[in-house]
Amino acid sequence: MLVSHVKTALTTPSRSRLGRRRPVRAAFLALVATAAAVFATPAPxxxxxxxxxxxxxxxxxxxxxxxxxxxxxxxxxxxxxxxxxxxxxxxxxxxxxxxxxxxxxxxxxxxxxxxxxxxxxxxxxxxxxxxxxxxxxxxxxxxxxxxxxxxxxxxxxxxxxxxxxxxxxxx
Known part of the structure; x- marks a missing residue:
């Protein structure tokens, strides 16, 4: 559900959604950065x-x-x-x-x-x-x-x- 919402927000830049687009993008980028940090951590x-x-x-x-x-x-x-x-x-x-x-x-x-x-x-x-x-x-x-x-x-x-x-x- 979140992925389809992000996809819609990123592909439909209507004026009414511009205000909501930045928080969604920031949340998505934070999620990607967290996942990259977790998987990049070396083995013990x-x-x-x-x-x-x-x-x-x-x-x-x-x-x-x-x-x-x-x-x-x-x-x-x-x-x-x-x-x-x-x-x-x-x-x-x-x-x-x-x-x-x-x-x-x-x-x-x-x-x-x-x-x-x-x-x-x-x-x-x-x-x-x-x-x-x-x-x-x-x-x-x-x-x-x-x-x-x-x-x-x-x-x-x-x-x-x-x-x-x-x-x-x-x-």
Missing amino acids: SMASGDNYLPECVYASVSCQTGVATTAPPSDARCYSNAIFRVKVCIVYAGDFVYVQDLEADGNSALARIHSGSGNVNARWCRNSLGHNLWVMCNFDWVEDTLKQVSGGYRYSYENYSITSLGQFSNN
């Missing part, structure tokens, strides 16, 4: 802005861009690699991952924690802040499984290099 996995690798779209992968922080606490277990110039630290209480970018090259430093159990088996933490700065990601993983720690760099959405840094379990 993309809404956070953490879709920085192709793997990030999968339900079994959790990708976070770390938040700026200071160096990890003294009880953190740290791993590093001189070639990849990245430092990754794990704080078991709370499942926190810290990443420090040790190379001033404009690329994001990455950490990946991988385990073979649970609904999510790969957790990525990205440091997009730059050289010598620390970020922290807060994950939730199964405590009693072996986890592989990797670190490296993201060059672009599809190109990254990581290397194994170590492993831990029973945390």
Whole structure:
């Protein structure tokens, strides 16, 4: 009914209807704008802005861009690699991952924690802040499984290099 009324109002510009035409047009445009906003909203996995690798779209992968922080606490277990110039630290209480970018090259430093159990088996933490700065990601993983720690760099959405840094379990 509303559509036929709008159609009539838009196709019949008689003087008696000119006063009613603007509110109908405004209502119609508001409806179209609202529909466009609703359908243009990204899916929850993309809404956070953490879709920085192709793997990030999968339900079994959790990708976070770390938040700026200071160096990890003294009880953190740290791993590093001189070639990849990245430092990754794990704080078991709370499942926190810290990443420090040790190379001033404009690329994001990455950490990946991988385990073979649970609904999510790969957790990525990205440091997009730059050289010598620390970020922290807060994950939730199964405590009693072996986890592989990797670190490296993201060059672009599809190109990254990581290397194994170590492993831990029973945390």
